[in-house]
Amino acid sequence: MTSPLLLQMTAPLREDFDIPYHDLGPTGDPPRAALVAGIHGNELNGVFVLSRLASFLADIAKGSQPGQRLLKRVVIIPAVNVLGINLRSRVWPFDKTDINRMFPGYDAGETTQRIAWAVLEATRAAYYRIDVHSSNTEFEELPQVRLYEPSEQERENAILFGLPAVIERAMNTVFTSTIGHAWRWNEGENFVIQAGQAGDLQLHHCERLFFSLIAFLQRTGILETTSLSEEEEDCQYFSLNQTFPVISQNAGLFVSRLEVGRWVRSGELIGFLYDAFHGHIRAEIKAPVPGLISGIRRQPLLCEGDLVARIQTRHALEGQVDTSLHSHGQ
Numbered sequence: 001m002t003s004p005l006l007l008q009m010t011a012p013l014r015e016d017f018d019i020p021y022h023d024l025g026p027t028g029d030p031p032r033a034a035l036v037a038g039i040h041g042n043e044l045n046g047v048f049v050l051s052r053l054a055s056f057l058a059d060i061a062k063g064s065q066p067g068q069r070l071l072k073r074v075v076i077i078p079a080v081n082v083l084g085i086n087l088r089s090r091v092w093p094f095d096k097t098d099i100n101r102m103f104p105g106y107d108a109g110e111t112t113q114r115i116a117w118a119v120l121e122a123t124r125a126a127y128y129r130i131d132v133h134s135s136n137t138e139f140e141e142l143p144q145v146r147l148y149e150p151s152e153q154e155r156e157n158a159i160l161f162g163l164p165a166v167i168e169r170a171m172n173t174v175f176t177s178t179i180g181h182a183w184r185w186n187e188g189e190n191f192v193i194q195a196g197q198a199g200d201l202q203l204h205h206c207e208r209l210f211f212s213l214i215a216f217l218q219r220t221g222i223l224e225t226t227s228l229s230e231e232e233e234d235c236q237y238f239s240l241n242q243t244f245p246v247i248s249q250n251a252g253l254f255v256s257r258l259e260v261g262r263w264v265r266s267g268e269l270i271g272f273l274y275d276a277f278h279g280h281i282r283a284e285i286k287a288p289v290p291g292l293i294s295g296i297r298r299q300p301l302l303c304e305g306d307l308v309a310r311i312q313t314r315h316a317l318e319g320q321v322d323t324s325l326h327s328h329g330q
C-alpha cells in the first residue's frame with residue numbers, strides 16, 4: 001500500500017525526497033484528529049509512537065480487529081523533518097532552519113516554509129490537533145500535555161490523555177511561529193505533548209505515550225477499542241505559577257539518580273555536583289520546593305545558571321516565575 005504524500009521535494013544532487021503521511025478511517029469529512037511528530041528530526045519518541053499508532057489504527061480500519069472500529073478520520077504525520085531524522089538533526093539539515101519557527105509557512109517559499117505550509121494545510125481542518133515533541137538531547141521530560149492560554153474545552157480534554165501531568169504555560173511571546181500558534185487561528189483544540197529526551201528512544205515513555213493517544217482517541221469517540229488497560233491513572237493538573245525551575249548556582253559534573261515523575265519533599269536531594277578533576281562533591285542540589293519532578297537534566301556538564309530540573313508544585317508559587325526562559329525542545 002502506498003501512503004499519500006504531503007510534499008514532494010527535489011534536490012540538486014540526490015534523489016527526490018517526500019513527506020508521506022497517513023490518512024485513516026472514514027473519508028469525506030475533515031479529519032477529527034491530526035497528529036504530528038518529528039518536526040524536530042532528533043525527537044524520536046514521537047516519531048516511533050506515531051508510526052506505531054498509524055500501524056495500529058490502519059489495522060483496525062481494515063477491519064482485521066473484530067470488535068474494534070475507527071469511527072472518524074485521523075491524519076498522522078509521524079515524521080515532518082524527514083531529512084533531519086536521517087542525520088539525527090533537530091533542524092532541517094540543508095539550511096539549519098527550525099521547522100517549528102517557520103509556521104504558518106508559505107507555499108511558494110523556501111523548502112522549510114513549504115514544509116510548514118503543507119503540514120498546516122493537512123492538519124488545520126482537524127478538530128483535535130496534537131503536536132508531539134521530546135525535549136532536547138540534554139533534558140528529559142516526563143510525558144506531559146502542555147497548554148498555552150487554553151480554552152475551557154482544552155483544559156477539560158487535556159485530562160483525557162491520562163498522562164501524569166497537564167501543565168499550563170503562558171503563551172510564548174518570542175516563538176510565535178510554531179505550529180501550535182498557527183493552529184490557534186482555526187476552530188478546534190490544540191495540544192502539545194512533551195515526552196522524554198531527544199536523540200534516542202526511551203521505551204517506557206513511548207509505551208505511556210502510545211496508550212495515552214489511544215485513550216484520547218477512545219474517549220473522544222474517534223476509536224472503539226479493547227486495548228486500553230484498566231489501570232488507575234494518576235493525572236495531575238498544574239496551572240500557571242505551579243512550575244518551579246531549579247537553576248544551578250555552580251558549575252560541575254551533575255549526577256542524579258532521580259527519575260522523572262517522582263514526588264520530592266522540600267530539601268530532598270536532586271543530585272550531586274562533582275568537581276570533574278578532583279572528584280569531590282562541590283554541591284548537593286536539593287529541591288527548594290516540594291512537588292512532582294516533571295523534567296530533569298541528563299547532560300552532566302553543568303554551568304552556573306543552567307536548568308537542573310523542573311518541579312510542579314501542588315499550590316501556586318508566590319510571585320511570577322518566568323518558565324519561558326527555561327523551556328526546552330519545542
Ligand SMILES: [Zn+2]
Pocket residue numbers: 039040043132133134329330
Ligand atoms: Zn521539538
